[in-house]
Amino acid sequence: MDLASAKAIGAGIAVIALSGVGVGIGYIFAALVSSVARNPAARERVFGLAILGFALTEAVALYALVIAFIILFV
Amino acid sequence: MAAGGSIDALSQFKLEPVLGLDFTQSNVMMVVAGVLTFGLLWLGMRPRAMVPGRLQSAAEMSYEAVLGMCTETIGPEGRAYFPFVFTLFFFILFGNLLGVFPFFFTYTSHIAVTLALTVFVVGLVTVVAIRIHGWHFFSYFVPQGVPGALLPLLVPIEVLSYLSRLISLSVRLFANMMAGHVMLEVFGAFVVMLGAAGVIFWVPAGLSLAVNVALIGFELLVATLQAYVFAILTCIYLHDAVHLH
Numbered sequence: 001m002d003l004a005s006a007k008a009i010g011a012g013i014a015v016i017a018l019s020g021v022g023v024g025i026g027y028i029f030a031a032l033v034s035s036v037a038r039n040p041a042a043r044e045r046v047f048g049l050a051i052l053g054f055a056l057t058e059a060v061a062l063y064a065l066v067i068a069f070i071i072l073f074v
Numbered sequence: 075m076a077a078g079g080s081i082d083a084l085s086q087f088k089l090e091p092v093l094g095l096d097f098t099q100s101n102v103m104m105v106v107a108g109v110l111t112f113g114l115l116w117l118g119m120r121p122r123a124m125v126p127g128r129l130q131s132a133a134e135m136s137y138e139a140v141l142g143m144c145t146e147t148i149g150p151e152g153r154a155y156f157p158f159v160f161t162l163f164f165f166i167l168f169g170n171l172l173g174v175f176p177f178f179f180t181y182t183s184h185i186a187v188t189l190a191l192t193v194f195v196v197g198l199v200t201v202v203a204i205r206i207h208g209w210h211f212f213s214y215f216v217p218q219g220v221p222g223a224l225l226p227l228l229v230p231i232e233v234l235s236y237l238s239r240l241i242s243l244s245v246r247l248f249a250n251m252m253a254g255h256v257m258l259e260v261f262g263a264f265v266v267m268l269g270a271a272g273v274i275f276w277v278p279a280g281l282s283l284a285v286n287v288a289l290i291g292f293e294l295l296v297a298t299l300q301a302y303v304f305a306i307l308t309c310i311y312l313h314d315a316v317h318l319h
Contacts, residue, residue: 055303059242062249069256073084 011071017064024057081263083256087183100181107168107181111161136164140305147309151316155309158198162191163305170251170297174290182300183251185244192244195308203315214318243307250300254293261286 032050036043089098118133126134140160144152166182173180181187203211215232216225261282268279 051299052303052306055299056246059246059249062253063245065253066245066249069083069253 007071011068014068014071015064018061021057021061021064024060025054028053028057081260083259083263086255086259087252089184099179100184100187103169103172103179103181104165107165107172110168110172111164143306144309147306148313148316152309152312155202155312159305159308159312162195162308163301166191166247166304167298167301170301171294173251173255174293174297180251180255182247183255185248188244188248189240191247191304192240195243195311196240199308199311199315202312203318206316207318211318214314239311243304247300247304250296254289254296258286258289258293261289 028050032046035046089100091097092099092102114129114136115133118129121127121130123130137160140163141153141156144156144159146152148155169180169182169187172178173183200211203214215229215236217228217232220228264282265279265286268275268282
């Protein structure tokens with residue numbers, strides 16, 4: 001196998017981590033929806049927390065993406 | 075852009091000296107961000123009207139938002155750290171937002187910049203904690219209500235998690251900014267490559283352009299969100315430093 005195809009396969013494997021991130025973001029917004037449904041008055045506060053959790057989870061996706069970019073371009 | 079059929083996505087982050095000086099376009103953007111922040115507050119607050127105009131509303135809202143973030147997260151002591159958090163938030167926010175403009179440079183897309191900010195934040199948090207609590211600060215690394223036999227395992231983990239703030243905080247901001255701009259570059263290159271490939275490819279080229287437009291909107295969201303996350307995490311660390319646990 002030549003180096004270019006090995007790099008492409010490696011980058012593809014690196015972004016498998018995104019499946020976990022997908023599950024995590026799904027959990028965050030599922031919890032947001034159910035908590036707002038139970039107590040609509042708490043929406044303002046809970047929304048900020050959800051966005052914070054979303055940003056922290058999304059960062060994990062970007063770590064994987066950065067690794068894929070490093071494999072591909074560096 | 076698309077050179078010889080391959081996408082050169084990372085060359086957009088190359089630093090170039092401005093006018094032959096030892097001063098890169100990244101430094102120029104930092105100066106611009108500082109001037110814009112200062113201008114927003116100075117020009118915005120000059121009328122001192124009871125009923126604020128648009129610019130004054132923007133200045134007041136940004137002040138109140140960051141002040142609320144400080145006092146809600148840190149507590150009443152948070153007022154002391156408000157100027158620091160405000161400066162940090164606006165430096166990062168303007169850095170992220172200026173990067174969305176074409177031909178502008180995102181200085182937060184360099185790990186050197188974000189790591190420097192993070193080293194400063196973590197250093198300040200440690201200094202604040204030691205100044206307030208003295209030697210008692212080191213009890214932060216000893217979880218309460220844990221059997222003594224587990225401490226040799228848990229204390230290194232706590233120390234490690236304290237130090238890993240340096241990496242998580244800096245890489246989060248840098249990776250968000252870099253990945254976003256690489257994505258824009260990749261889809262932009264798709265438009266050029268598909269457009270050059272022939273008339274039948276103009277439809278996918280148009281779709282790629284539409285994706286790029288949507289991505290710019292997403293970048294605006296991410297830019298604000300990451301500045302907010304950086305500032306709120308700084309507040310959370312300061313809360314830990316002021317209150318210990």
